Amino acid sequence: MVASLGQAVRHHWGLRDDILFLNHGSYGATPKAVLAEQRRWQALMEENPVNFMRRVLPPALAQARADLARFLRADPGDLGFVENATGGVNAVLRSLGFAQGDEILVTSHGYNAVKQTVHFIEEKSGAVIRIAEVPFPLDGPGAITAAVTSNLSDRTRLVILDHITSPTATIQPLKELIAVCKSEKRLVLVDGAHAPGMLDLDVPAIGADFYTGNCHKWLCAPKGCAFLWVAPDRQASIHPTTISHPFRTGFAEEFSWTGTRDASAWLSVGATIGFFDTIGGLPAVRAYCQGLATEAAEMLSSAWGTRIGTPASLRGNMATIRLPERFRDIPAQTILDELWERHRIEVPVHHFGGDPWVRISAAPYNHIQEYEVLRNAVLAYSGTASDRN
Ligand SMILES: Cc1ncc(COP(=O)(O)O)c(C=O)c1O
Structure with missing residues (x-):
């Protein structure tokens, strides 16, 4: 059941193939049906x-x-x-x-x-x-x-x-x-x-x-x-x-x-x-999304050497991961711009209590490889997109 979600169900949505849509949380995304x-x-x-x-x-x-x-x-x-x-x-x-x-x-x-x-x-x-x-x-x-x-x-x-x-x-x-x-x-x-x-x-x-x-x-x-x-x-x-x-x-x-x-x-x-019944039922979808959010958050925090904002017991289909220290003084909008303009990654970034955080969403159509692209983009961050603005 769980294995048939992710890429296998993405065709139900009209999302473009050339973007990484890791921000279902802001406005959702509606299936074609x-x-x-x-x-x-x-x-x-x-x-x-x-x-x-x-x-x-x-x-x-x-x-x-x-x-x-x-x-x-x-x-x-x-x-x-x-x-x-x-x-x-x-x-x-x-x-x-x-x-x-x-x-x-x-x-x-x-x-x-x-x-x-x-x-x-x-x-x-x-x-x-x-x-x-x-x-x-x-x-x-x-x-x-x-x-x-x-x-x-x-x-x-x-x-x-x-x-x-x-x-x-x-x-x-x-x-x-x-x-x-x-x-x-x-x-x-x-x-x-x-x-x-x-x-x-x-x-x-x-x-x-x-x-x-x-x-x-x-x-x-x-x-x-x-x-x-x-x-x-x-x-x-x-x-x-x-x-x-x-x-x-x-x-x-x-x-x-x-x-x-x-x-x-x-x-x-x-x-x-x-x-939701056509893609395995809401309980299975929920389990998939929560499992994916946790897997992705752990992978990102371990690659970046930072922490996840909340313990698993307080998380659902979304998670916040702190960005590495060198992002502290970079405006969130600048980080967002580079992730979008250079990598076509849609993900919210903001400072909370002065620290920079990224919030990932895990929707039924997302899969772990997408967060690996985010991981690498942050590791390779150059700030050049903002230089162009
Ligand atoms: C906690 C919370 N409340 C309210 C809203 C507002 O939602 P809407 O723009 O659909 O009214 C949001 C949107 O992200 C939200 O996260």
């Missing part, structure tokens, strides 16, 4: 847009929501479709009321767009952002829990936790974190942008008040397919950022119509989930 399903919905819509919007879309969307709910082990009534995790976070933050002095806690590994949304709320309400500084690299989950716990106070109204962090590719210990964070007056929003498809999810069992996730990353859905799950007792106060006809008709209904739009990415979610 799923894109065909999306286009089928778009063609159906254009045959008669009025018929589609009024008669075809409502039951089709209810079916898509039911398919996604089954996958997330959630109740379809607790799910709203959004375009992306940023949209899910915005819907929650803009719906909740904050007062002067209220604190919204995020971690230093949190996603920038989410922090910017909190800054917007700061300006509007007088609430303040508080950042729990989580150290990195990490040797275990304890430092994350300690950082979050020590930043909680009576003023903390909302805690925003990543399920899997973006810059440091760390799976957060959500159960422990939610156990210490949640209370009657303190809500928890989980940013699960990377989780669907990478982790086996039971969203209600996580115990958060709000959970948003992207289907367009590790579930490989068309871009613009994401969801917001809200615990039943919190739904009355949460509304989509764009209010439209269904206002006050119930949580899931409000998110079903936010004005005229192309819903084909959402409508393709059942086909997306089904796609």
Whole structure:
């Protein structure tokens, strides 16, 4: 099963053969069969847009929501479709009321767009952002829990936790974190942008008040397919950022119509989930990706003489590996430019705590030889691409 992934399934995607695509994590990549399903919905819509919007879309969307709910082990009534995790976070933050002095806690590994949304709320309400500084690299989950716990106070109204962090590719210990964070007056929003498809999810069992996730990353859905799950007792106060006809008709209904739009990415979610059966099933794919991420990370760290950012227990389909010391003072953009322009390698690089890190993704179509090219490119790094700019 596992041996039939990698190069053997790459033809399912439209990725160019002359690039090394080691950054599935940023935007995902959608298989051709799923894109065909999306286009089928778009063609159906254009045959008669009025018929589609009024008669075809409502039951089709209810079916898509039911398919996604089954996958997330959630109740379809607790799910709203959004375009992306940023949209899910915005819907929650803009719906909740904050007062002067209220604190919204995020971690230093949190996603920038989410922090910017909190800054917007700061300006509007007088609430303040508080950042729990989580150290990195990490040797275990304890430092994350300690950082979050020590930043909680009576003023903390909302805690925003990543399920899997973006810059440091760390799976957060959500159960422990939610156990210490949640209370009657303190809500928890989980940013699960990377989780669907990478982790086996039971969203209600996580115990958060709000959970948003992207289907367009590790579930490989068309871009613009994401969801917001809200615990039943919190739904009355949460509304989509764009209010439209269904206002006050119930949580899931409000998110079903936010004005005229192309819903084909959402409508393709059942086909997306089904796609994995054609390449061996999601559990086998997950095992392949996690195994490949670990194999590649160990190979890179050993060749470069550096460390992996997190232990295997906190890693999924992504891993961060520190770049050699001589990269410390080179801007991340310069390193990125050379890897792309000279080697056609697509991989994110950034500095965290002053140290340079590369984040690798391992998707079903990746294979170990691709990371060997990255290994050699870093060892041979010359900086000449940036010299040309
Ligand atoms: C942790 C995290 N949150 C939110 C996002 C935003 O995702 P989107 O651009 O799909 O809204 C990302 C994207 O990489 C992410 O890594």
